[in-house]
Amino acid sequence: MKLPHSYYNPLSLAGTVISGFALVLIVLSFLFSVIFDAGSSYLGLFTYILLPVILIMGLLLIPIGMYRAVKRAKRLNEPVSTRWLVIDFNDPRYRNAAAIFVIGTVVFMLITAVGSYEAYHYTESVEFCGQVCHNVMKPEYITYMNSSHARVACVECHVGQGANWYVKSKLSGLYQVYAVVADNYPRPILTPISDLRPAKETCEECHWPEKFYTPRMQFERHFLSDSANTQWDIQLLIKTNSQHSANNLVEGIHWHINPNVRIEYIAEDESREVLPWVRSVNLATGDTMVYEDSWAPLDSATIAAAKPRVMDCMDCHNRPSHNYLLPQQFVDVAMASGNIPFLPEIKRVAMGILKDPYPTEDAALSVIKTEISKFYQGNYPGIPAASVDKAIAGVSDGFRRNVFPEMKASWDVYSDHIGHVEYNGCFRCHNDTHMSSTNDKITRDCNACHTILKQGRPGEEEFSGGSEPLPFKHPVDIDEVWKESLCTDCHRYLYL
């Protein structure tokens, strides 16, 4: 089969071979993934991204080679046709070239259509976001797989609907690929995400504020770090919503996102951990309240220059999908579920090990193994080795799911804003020091957000009579300190 002379040059021929190979490989790996349903992350990376790039580069080499061949022929004064494009269908060369061009274009368009559809889906898949760069995204991926949203794709929260956010996310994705290749990405990955899409366009696609929830029952089981691992249970009714409404504003925790309410705040810095200035506006009546932290108020110039952030879901639910539990939390969970057996002093021993920072996961796992074995061999030689091994496995498993030394990702850097015991969360505003000009406070009343229905050691619990909430009793005697100070003043540092 003959083609125009200028085609027969090394570059164009190489381009043909390269693009031919790429095409065959694309078709084969596409068929492979369809027939064997083996949509592995790396195969997708080849089929939909790398190979098509090679294919296009190969195709580009063909005209480049032809152009260079014509120029070279001109330079050497070889006979070339200088006239513009004469297509003479009596000449079989042009018939062949035209046929190849037409068929090639149709096939290429079809492949491009299927390919870009598949590429779109592939780059939106959980495998692509969570697993391709698995060292970098390991903390987010593992915590995500342990969350209630494990079946919600990353992009549902991080990109959402619509072409402009898709393009925006792929553009920032390009930079991220560069950062990974150049190995200059931050460890840990920064939080909060400064340009996260507003919750209205992501979370609210599935959870909408007009349809909010009945109060939620929450049951917490703790183990103290004494020699008996004393169990302490707390049952709370969390007032996500409440039955009565005043001024058309339904009260309860989700009042903050009632469509008639707008709460804004100015944060001390980008971490949003300290919120010295808060404004609440009732959009129905126009009533406005400004609360300032009476301990550390902002000066008026800072307030005037600041751009307040409007509170949304993310200001409380910032860890719906990547929640890094503290050691005391994941050890309690594992003890309650039986993954860590009830050996004497196990909570204290585990805390003694987990309080330290480790450079790598392997280093931590090896210390967990040797220290726990050593402790029980030395102090309780009668305990069977199988139970000690089970305890080691339980503590190691908790560590692997919640602490990621290589990426420096853990509870220490990723606060959870729901609650107030380990992080300030609600108490960033509800701390009794935020005052309005009329001396109203943002409440810290222990019954404003939840009522305690049950608390205490098994067999000695106190129960609430139903309508009357129980006054909180701190599990260990710390006098009345908890009434005045923040819970985090002690709870972040309990075992350090």
Ligand code: HEC
């Ligand atoms: C239910 C919604 C949701 C899903 C699903 C989700 N994320 Fe997130 N992600 C968030 C929120 C909310 C934040 C915290 C945003 C903030 O505080 O600014 C976040 C933060 C992050 C961060 C920044 C580090 C951090 O923890 O603050 C990364 C990286 C990330 N997500 C990656 C992923 C990957 C990869 C997946 C899928 C495997 C995923 N996310 C799935 C909601 C989600």
Ligand code: HEC
């Ligand atoms: C694609 C739909 C979808 C999106 C988007 C989504 N969620 Fe969810 N979410 C769910 C489903 C389904 C559940 C129920 C899971 C269950 O019952 O275990 C859930 C559960 C929850 C819960 C209760 C979980 C628990 O452990 O108690 C919270 C809180 C929540 N979502 C917050 C959010 C926030 C905040 C966002 C936005 C960052 C978000 N969701 C985005 C589907 C979604």
Ligand code: HEC
């Ligand atoms: C002022 C803080 C706050 C804001 C703002 C907030 N929530 Fe919540 N939400 C809570 C608390 C507290 C709970 C109780 C569950 C818990 O403690 O984890 C809860 C519970 C939920 C649940 C689980 C309900 C159940 O019965 O399990 C969902 C879903 C949820 N919120 C979605 C949202 C969405 C979506 C938004 C934004 C439109 C939002 N929340 C805004 C504090 C908040």
Ligand code: HEC
């Ligand atoms: C940015 C500051 C801010 C944060 C953070 C915040 N709140 Fe609020 N909250 C307010 C303001 C302001 C009010 C209105 C106070 C008033 O008008 O009495 C309020 C009111 C409430 C009310 C209604 C109180 C009443 O008088 O009925 C509840 C319940 C509540 N918040 C729960 C929570 C919970 C739970 C969290 C954490 C998950 C939380 N809030 C986090 C600012 C905040």
Ligand code: HEC
């Ligand atoms: C602004 C709302 C708010 C106020 C005020 C508040 N709490 Fe809470 N508290 C919460 C929320 C939300 C949680 C649930 C956190 C979660 O989902 O794990 C919680 C959880 C708890 C828990 C269970 C913690 C655990 O891990 O077992 C205890 C105990 C508790 N609160 C005690 C108190 C006491 C004592 C006070 C008064 C000094 C108080 N709370 C005031 C919102 C509040």
Ligand code: HEC
């Ligand atoms: C003066 C320090 C201090 C303050 C303030 C404090 N705690 Fe504690 N808390 C402790 C100590 C110490 C323990 C026992 C830990 C152990 O034995 O493992 C404990 C244990 C607990 C436990 C059970 C076990 C655990 O590790 O979670 C709960 C629940 C608890 N505190 C709730 C609160 C709440 C809610 C507040 C704030 C209203 C608060 N604490 C304030 C020191 C404090």
